[in-house]
Amino acid sequence: MLEALNRAVLSALPKTHSQPDLARFYALIRDYPERGGKRLRGLLLLLSTAAHGANWQQGLEVAAALELFQNWVLIHDDIEDDSLERRGSPALHQREGMPVALNVGDALHVYMWQLLHNLKAFSPAQQNTLLNEFAWIIQRTAEGQHLDLSWVKQQRFDVSAEEYIEMVTLKTAHYTVSGPLRLGALCAGLPPDERLISAGTDLGVAFQIRDDVLNLMPEVSYGKEFSGDLYEAKRTLILAHLFAHASASEQLELKTLLAKARHDKTADDINSILRLIKRYGSLDYAQEIAEARASRGLSLLKQILNELPAQAEVVKLTRLLESLAKRRQ
Amino acid sequence: MLEALNRAVLSALPKTHSQPDLARFYALIRDYPERGGKRLRGLLLLLSTAAHGANWQQGLEVAAALELFQNWVLIHDDIEDDSLERRGSPALHQREGMPVALNVGDALHVYMWQLLHNLKAFSPAQQNTLLNEFAWIIQRTAEGQHLDLSWVKQQRFDVSAEEYIEMVTLKTAHYTVSGPLRLGALCAGLPPDERLISAGTDLGVAFQIRDDVLNLMPEVSYGKEFSGDLYEAKRTLILAHLFAHASASEQLELKTLLAKARHDKTADDINSILRLIKRYGSLDYAQEIAEARASRGLSLLKQILNELPAQAEVVKLTRLLESLAKRRQ
Structure with missing residues (x-):
């Protein structure tokens, strides 16, 4: 395949x-x-x-x-x-x-x-539906990208958890999970189950949070630079939680450290941020949210998939969705 | 309208x-x-x-x-x-x-x-034809843009007249003249006349050369900065002609001047280039090529348009094509 x-x-x-x-x-x-x-x-x-x-x-x-x-x-x-x-x-x-x-x-x-x-x-009508689904997915992705880029431009690091979730829903979740699942239904000539969007969003958001978490786990080798997200000052749920709990002076310190250009950041700078993340349990918090989202999304997806015609194929699909939800690398 | x-x-x-x-x-x-x-x-x-x-x-x-x-x-x-x-x-x-x-x-x-x-x-088949025409036009435009950008990247200033014509045919002529004319035929449900591409290319190339010429005519006020193209080191037919006729030492001087960053170029630098352009008659040459191309393109276009059903409308279209060929601003 x-x-x-x-x-x-x-x-x-x-x-x-x-x-x-x-x-x-x-x-x-x-x-x-x-x-x-x-x-x-x-x-x-x-x-x-x-x-x-x-x-x-x-x-x-x-x-x-x-x-x-x-x-x-x-x-x-x-x-x-x-x-x-x-x-x-x-x-x-x-x-x-x-x-x-x-x-x-x-x-x-x-x-x-x-x-x-x-x-x-496909028939002209099916093709039109597929084209509009694609345009919809890409427009949402561009909207999520705009939120992310406009925070970078404004040097805004203290985004809230809700803002983060909205951004990754648009930027990542649609084209990573609900989009492919919906497009698959359309390719089979069936209308996509309406619950696919919310279930796929849960799983897609979990997938992205998990990506952010893995980046800050030194023991995990997953092909990206350890703490690269901190060097890049990437907005993550981990930072959202940290900003919501850190003291005013710590917030100021964090902003100063994150605002430094990538090549100006020292290992000490990164360690200072990691210490704060540890102090406030922000990594654990993000991991818990990822697990809760993944479990809620998977459970709804399994309900939806149980109603589909080809159950032997559903098994394979479920396996891929589970590996995506739990991603270890 | x-x-x-x-x-x-x-x-x-x-x-x-x-x-x-x-x-x-x-x-x-x-x-x-x-x-x-x-x-x-x-x-x-x-x-x-x-x-x-x-x-x-x-x-x-x-x-x-x-x-x-x-x-x-x-x-x-x-x-x-x-x-x-x-x-x-x-x-x-x-x-x-x-x-x-x-x-x-x-x-x-x-x-x-x-x-x-x-x-x-439109019918699905007509729509498909329109979509493929659009994709074709955009792909050619991107190809022309690539030629232009790759010369910038290689710091190549001495492109030949043939290379320049190939570049603007792809980058400008298709989407400016032959594309709109062909799309108009398709919108009316008719197959575009096959000669539209070569006639439109002539006119589109003339349009672009004329744009380059106007930029170096101080007496023309057309909304863009006088000699801005030299500050930007834009590849033009004028420079192509100049490089083909200048002496080896003049070519070296030209390359040095053009390679300077925009804000490092002085008025004296620009005047040196303008003097060489004048010495070799490169502006007149480009103007002549533009006129010859415009006249060849217009004459073929008029032949094609004479065969069309709505002659009262052809008059308006011809007027716009003529103003485009002769553009004074």
Whole structure:
């Protein structure tokens, strides 16, 4: 399934051009998609298609488009956050410069839509529904990204837990969980269960909080730099909890430390923040919220999935959702 | 017609949101579209729709989408070129920061497609043709932009006339002339004349060269900074001609001057370049090429348009094409 998905992703992209500079452009368009990745969202979509009673192949191009979405968004996110690396290699804009990378992301965005415009397996009405679902997901993701970026711009570190949850619901949860599950239903020709959005939001939020927690656990090796989120001053539920409980003077200290540029932060700075996080139990708090959200989301999802036609496929889908909820890396 | 087009552009965009930060995001999405502009491409499309025998209203949403394309591309172009102003106000990224502006451009891009996905006036097959035409136009534009940006990245100033023409054909001509004319035919339910691409390319290239020429004519007031293109070291046909004719030592001098950062360039630097341009007649050369291209393009376009059903409308379309070919500002 993963192999077919990888093939579908790459075959939606242009391969070569007689003009060398444009051949190079096409290679850049293929760069992030060729770096691989877990293809988590595409696989969720395919398993959801199967669980809704269709062949998973029915959802293959739509799953590939969802992966292309992830890839162009990552190119642009990496520019916006000035990230250094992506999947073990330099971020595209670090290697090619920001202008070239931005334009490559735009081109990849268009190839995503072109794939969706020329789906073979659906009626015009189904295709229209799929297109509107995609636009809805991407618009919400951009809205969540805007909240996050506008806090960065305002140098606001003391966001509340509610603000954080709203941001990650928009930015991560829709396109990571409820979106793929809903798209899978649509690919199988069924209307998505209305409860998928709230259940998927719970699980997606848990997934993101868990990501934030793992980043601050030195004993976990999950491929990202330990405490990188503190160096980047990323807004997390951990910091939201900490700001809500720290004293006024500690809040001031935190803001000063977080506001430093990434390369100006010392190991001592990071340790000071980690000590405060420990003092107020903010990591444990975030972990508990993640577990509660994951458990509530999973339990509702299982109810929904129990009503679906293809129960043998539901087992596989549930397994993937559980691993996503509990993610250890 | 212009008023209806303006309304169609703005009504495709989100208006308000109960969450203040997202209401602000929506205002940013509407920012460039609300700044107005000539709406040249949208109007061309509407006149082409009418000339092909349909009511121009039939093309209104497609014309609005083409204007939205122009607007999200301008947000991203302004970031890529680090432009200071757009339509008399600061460029979006100058006011909001690059990350926020980049994300606003992505959101606007999605609203463009959403408008095209929900056209009322067309059959599914017609809509599919329109969508593929749009994707084709945007991909070519991105390819032209890549050529331009990769020359900037490589600090290549000595591009040949052929390379320049290839770049502006991709980057400007398709979406400015042949694209709107072809889309107008499709909106009227007719297959576009195959000669529209070459005729539109001639006219679009002339339009761009004329833009470059006007920038170096001090007596022309057309809303952009005199010699701004030299400060920005923009690749133009004028420079292509100059590099092809200057001596080796002059080429070296030119490269040194152009390679300086914008704010390091002095008036003397610019005057040195202008003197060389004058010595080799590069401005006159570019002007002649623009006139020859415009005249060849217009003459072929008139042939094509003479065969169309609505000759009263063809008169209006021809007038707009002529003003575009001769642009004095």
